[in-house]
Amino acid sequence: MDNINKKEFKNTFIKCIEEKGLRHTKQREVIVDAFFSAGRHITSEELFNIVKKKYPEIGYATVQRNLNLLCKCCLAEEIKIGKQKTRYEQKYGNMHHDHLVCLKCGRLIEVNDDKIEKLQEKLAKKNNFTPIKHKLEIYGICADCKSK
């Protein structure tokens, strides 16, 4: 079932690059594969190191560029926490969610709250503001770090 999702993810990517008149390459294949399989919230550097194992000739720039492309295709999303390197989260088939950010261990905990989402809509409307997306991050100490 994970493979079905992966196939869908890759198909969506292929459709997207075709729509843009871009080309299919071995590098893209390997990068998108690795990005889907890797955990959430990966940096370009981490992905580069993974991809290098399958494709040692790959350049960092290619990984970075294709992560940007995945973002344009709405299959990835940038996450910027403080001064850390940008992380990329895979989006396809994943519900929107917000993050609890542990200030001790850096962990990102994914959360969701419908009521908050609704109230945000309301808040925007009250200001005659058309919301497109949002970012909610709660910084603090996670359960694990507290019990240590």
Add this chain to the structure above:
Amino acid sequence: MDNINKKEFKNTFIKCIEEKGLRHTKQREVIVDAFFSAGRHITSEELFNIVKKKYPEIGYATVQRNLNLLCKCCLAEEIKIGKQKTRYEQKYGNMHHDHLVCLKCGRLIEVNDDKIEKLQEKLAKKNNFTPIKHKLEIYGICADCKSK
């Protein structure tokens, strides 16, 4: 009445640097003054340009350093939106608030919603997470940009 606030702001700063065993300088005086008087959400560069008028010999590094110091004193707070330069918001006497961020003109609209704040606390607690601070940004199109 604005001057009273300014006096309070500056006194808080003076108290803070004395507690830290730091020194009072003409540069600090001018920078803190300008920072308080300037609008919200200023960049270090913008502040530098303002301060230069009163004190042409000032160095950029000094402005940057003192903004960082103001943050340590909890009199300023960094705001990072996308890839923009860090902006600094004055905090003393200002309620916590969140931001609506216009994707067209870049404007930051300050908003507040008690219900959302409460629900965030609840959400954190549900995850056994101790919240310390949070960031909520809603990106979209502001009223002005819509009417143009």
Add this chain to the structure above:
DNA sequence: AATGATAATGATTTTTATTATCATTTAGTA
């Protein structure tokens, strides 16, 4: 299969924001 237009790659450089360095000056005190 060969061609040609152009997108993609990989190595490298550039950009840009922020922090660090360091010689010199200055503040605070004894």
Add this chain to the structure above:
DNA sequence: TACTAAATGATAATAAAAATCATTATCATT
């Protein structure tokens, strides 16, 4: 006044991400 250490200002270093560019690869067309 003199001493100690913080602060300053000019500059360099750092680091992440984007841009550049010569070369290679893709793909529609022949």
